[in-house]
Amino acid sequence: MPDIAFVKPALPRSGALVLPLPEAAEGAAWNDNLRRAADEATGGAVSRALEAAAFKGRKGQSCTIWAPGAGLSRVVAIGLGKPGEVTPEGAEAAGGAIAPLIVQEREALVAAEGLPPALAAGLALGLTLRAWRFDRYRTQEKEEDKPKLERVAIATADTAAAKAAWMPMRAAADGVALARELVAEPPNVLGPEEMAERCRGLEKHGVEVEVLGPKEMRKLGFGALLGVAQGSAREPRVVVMRWNGASGNGKGRRGRPVAFIGKGVTFDTGGISIKPAQGMEEMKYDMAGAGAVVGLMAALAGRRARVDAVGMVGLVENMPSGTAQRPGDVVKTYSGQTVEVINTDAEGRLVLADLLWYCQERFEPRFMVDLATLTGAIIISLGHEHAGLFSNDDELAQRIEAAGRAVGEACWRMPLGEAYDKQLKSDIADMKNVGGRPGGSITAAQFLQRFVNTKKGPMPWAHLDIAGTAWAQKDLPLAPKGPTGFGVRLLDRLVAEHYEG
Ligand code: BES
Numbered sequence: 336m337p338d339i340a341f342v343k344p345a346l347p348r349s350g351a352l353v354l355p356l357p358e359a360a361e362g363a364a365w366n367d368n369l370r371r372a373a374d375e376a377t378g379g380a381v382s383r384a385l386e387a388a389a390f391k392g393r394k395g396q397s398c399t400i401w402a403p404g405a406g407l408s409r410v411v412a413i414g415l416g417k418p419g420e421v422t423p424e425g426a427e428a429a430g431g432a433i434a435p436l437i438v439q440e441r442e443a444l445v446a447a448e449g450l451p452p453a454l455a456a457g458l459a460l461g462l463t464l465r466a467w468r469f470d471r472y473r474t475q476e477k478e479e480d481k482p483k484l485e486r487v488a489i490a491t492a493d494t495a496a497a498k499a500a501w502m503p504m505r506a507a508a509d510g511v512a513l514a515r516e517l518v519a520e521p522p523n524v525l526g527p528e529e530m531a532e533r534c535r536g537l538e539k540h541g542v543e544v545e546v547l548g549p550k551e552m553r554k555l556g557f558g559a560l561l562g563v564a565q566g567s568a569r570e571p572r573v574v575v576m577r578w579n580g581a582s583g584n585g586k587g588r589r590g591r592p593v594a595f596i597g598k599g600v601t602f603d604t605g606g607i608s609i610k611p612a613q614g615m616e617e618m619k620y621d622m623a624g625a626g627a628v629v630g631l632m633a634a635l636a637g638r639r640a641r642v643d644a645v646g647m648v649g650l651v652e653n654m655p656s657g658t659a660q661r662p663g664d665v666v667k668t669y670s671g672q673t674v675e676v677i678n679t680d681a682e683g684r685l686v687l688a689d690l691l692w693y694c695q696e697r698f699e700p701r702f703m704v705d706l707a708t709l710t711g712a713i714i715i716s717l718g719h720e721h722a723g724l725f726s727n728d729d730e731l732a733q734r735i736e737a738a739g740r741a742v743g744e745a746c747w748r749m750p751l752g753e754a755y756d757k758q759l760k761s762d763i764a765d766m767k768n769v770g771g772r773p774g775g776s777i778t779a780a781q782f783l784q785r786f787v788n789t790k791k792g793p794m795p796w797a798h799l800d801i802a803g804t805a806w807a808q809k810d811l812p813l814a815p816k817g818p819t820g821f822g823v824r825l826l827d828r829l830v831a832e833h834y835e836g
């Protein structure tokens with residue numbers, strides 16, 4: 336991702352000049368100084384080209400003018416829509432639209448002088464997110480195809496205010512990039528142990544990181560998680576990350592933290608209930624919930640959020656083998672409840688069951704949010720446009736919905752209820768791990784809810800089923816095709832809006 340700098344407006348002598356322009360009435364001077372300077376320096380070439388291209392500054396409109404003179408390799412105009420109606424989301428979208436148009440340049444200057452500083456920073460955020468790329472395993476790419484963008488200068492009248500607005504946004508962008516990178520890594524490279532090692536990397540940002548191995552988990556009684564892991568040659572890990580931004584590390588008094596829990600199945604073959612070969616490679620992204628939790632912890636630490644937060648990820652590989660769990664096995668969860676494993680492919684809920692209970696026992700959090708690529712059924716329900724949101728608490732649910740809307744990570748609330756819960760009845764154990772095809776995402780959530788302990792008092796909990804939103808099948812406004820990092824910005828926003836200070 337390119338370096339971002341905020342500078343005073345001045346025409347660059349080379350590279351790309353980007354002109355975010357509003358849908359302006361004739362002769363409106365809004366955000367127009369650098370445009371006019373560029374026009375003067377190129378003998379009116381910029382204006383002539385925009386006129387010829389019928390560029391009106393409408394939202395989503397763009398126009399590239401090649402080598403207009405004055406040393407510029409290109410001028411890119413991007414439409415902002417009606418002046419005065421530019422929203423943070425609009426600024427991010429414009430930034431995202433710019434990225435693919437300038438990645439072949441080494442340097443670009445974006446003329447954001449007419450935008451308030453926070454929107455200038457929002458533009459940088461959109462650009463940064465859209466310009467993310469994962470090319471660790473490309474060795475043969477042609478020089479001309481490689482992205483070259485190293486530095487983007489955002490010209491703004493108030494560089495100090497823009498920089499201040501950018502600080503937390505950069506932390507969020509870094510968190511998203513980390514989440515995406517973890518998800519993008521192939522499953523041979525990133526198993527549970529390797530991912531735990533990457534979590535350790537957060538220590539340098541001031542996050543406390545604790546890693547549990549199978550020995551500790553056996554001692555604790557994580558029978559459900561260990562059952563999933565037992566078919567793999569790779570050992571499971573649970574990572575507990577703590578960011579103590581409210582109490583300070585060890586010094587202040589620790590209040591009840593907020594808690595985030597992620598499903599980290601580094602590869603999901605289905606186990607003995609094996610998945611069909613077609614598309615199975617996609618199941619490397621079955622750790623996207625965990626990736627989002629790690630990215631979130633990085634974002635919180637990166638902006639020194641004034642909150643005590645716990646992030647917990649359950650890392651396992653779900654494989655078939657001679658030691659694998661069988662359909663029909665009964666496992667004992669950390670909560671003491673027993674589960675008949677009807678389908679070894681419904682493994683995410685088994686991993687989360689132990690973590691949810693453990694998280695409450697150990698931290699007594701203010702609330703818990705879990706993120707998981709939990710069911711294919713949620714893609715049938717909501718497609719790729721919304722994550723499924725399940726919650727036992729209206730306030731928490733509404734806050735999550737609002738935060739998601741604000742950052743372009745939409746969630747849709749789904750129902751819970753006793754009638755669905757009945758589908759989990761087992762003939763031999765306290766419950767079975769699947770509830771049949773009807774309402775598959777809901778019965779999965781019901782299963783999780785059995786591991787939310789409200790006996791000692793209310794425990795607000797929300798579950799985000801991100802199976803449809805964690806991986807983009809095509810380029811999105813703020814993410815190239817591939818891992819989206821869904822959840823990082825949403826939960827960072829949730830914390831910032833309601834749980835800090
Ligand atoms: N990881 C999958 C869910 C999934 C499917 C994520 C497609 C992303 C894309 C999960 O572990 C799973 O296999 N769920 C089963 C549950 C079923 C056996 C009750 C499913 O959705 O088919």
Ligand code: MN
Pocket residue numbers: 603605679680681682683
């Ligand atoms: Mn599965």
Ligand code: ZN
Pocket residue numbers: 600603621680682683708709
């Ligand atoms: Zn899975």
